[in-house]
Amino acid sequence: MKFENPDLLFLLWVVLLHAFLLWVYWTWRQRTLRRLGSPALAERLLQGFSGPRFWIKNILFGLALVLIVLAIANPRRAVKEAATTGQGADIILALDISQSMLAIDLEPSRLERAKVFAQKLVQALEGNRIGLIFFAGDAYPQMPLSTDYEALQMFLQNASPAFIANQGTEAASAVELADRMFESNSTAGRGLIVLSDGENFGDNAVSRAQDARVEGMTLYTVGVGTPEGGNIPASNRQLKRDVTGQVVRTRLDAAFLRQLATAGGGRMYDLRDGNTAIDNLVQSLDRLQKATVEAKAKTEYILYFQWLILPCLLFLMAEQVLWWRKQKIG
Secondary structure (H helix, E strand, O other): EEEEOOHHHHHHHHHHHHHHHHHHHHHHHHHHHHHHOOHHHHHHHHHOOOOHHHHHHHHHHEEEEEEEHHHHEEEEEEEHHHHHHHHOEEEEEEEEEEEEOOOOOOOHHHHHHHHHHHHHHHHHOOOOEEEEEEOOOOOOEEEOOOOOOOHHHHHHHHHOHOOOOOOOOHHHHHHHHHHHHOOOOOOOOOEEEEHHHHHHEEEEEEHHHHHHHHHOOOEEEEEEOOEEEEEEHHOOOOOOEEEOOOOOOOOOHHHHHHHHHOOOEEEEEEEOHHHHHHHHHHHHOOOOOOOEEEEOOOOOEEEEEHHHHHHHHHHHHHHOOOOOOOOOOO
């Protein structure tokens, strides 16, 4: 049994503070009553105050606080499911993280929309081995072919242009890297999905896609952006400008992405089509040759916070119902 948010247990100091304030109040109260000198006078002034009921109410409230803190810390128990085997292909996602992907012609930005699209695509492709590449002026492997989809989702969520210092867009480097990442001894079909706005500054991406197709890889592209284009935010809420001082405007180069996909034996999809594009892309990838894939064992968690919330509510209700006065005042 472990807590999902153990750092939140420090809130138990609130319970200790509550207990300390009660002790300070009770000490002051007892000292004040002793100064009156007459127990009968104190009883008349307190109008039937019940000390036991006062402490019971505060103990119930303190227990409720403890249970609330434990509940938000979320105690849970890990249950690991056994690894399973199935049939799947080898697929690599190549995500463009160049500066142009920060353009805001798609809200909140091209990159954020591409990340959401890629995360949904990973969910739809579970059962296949999936790898991940980030590329801009260069391409870098972020995750080898694997069935660890949770880690893959985390890498996608954290994608940023800051990961690559050499900016620009070099699609050829992503194709070459993907070709090296596929295992030569695997019989599984090979698919590469390039998510980009298509602003390519390389010269040999199309020819490299043709070579990769001959070697058994099928390339698909997903266009990210709009033909009208958009500006690229810079620091201090300014827009990015070129060397002449003009505001940079970047546009989706659908023609290049379509040419690249055709050279690679696949086709282009438009991110703006959303789930339709994902469904069509998954159908195309399902045609790739399958091989035996061993899925990574999953760890599921049994949560227990609800078993703490119920008694917490009962304690709070009892504290509210219980009156601090005696039932009969003598």
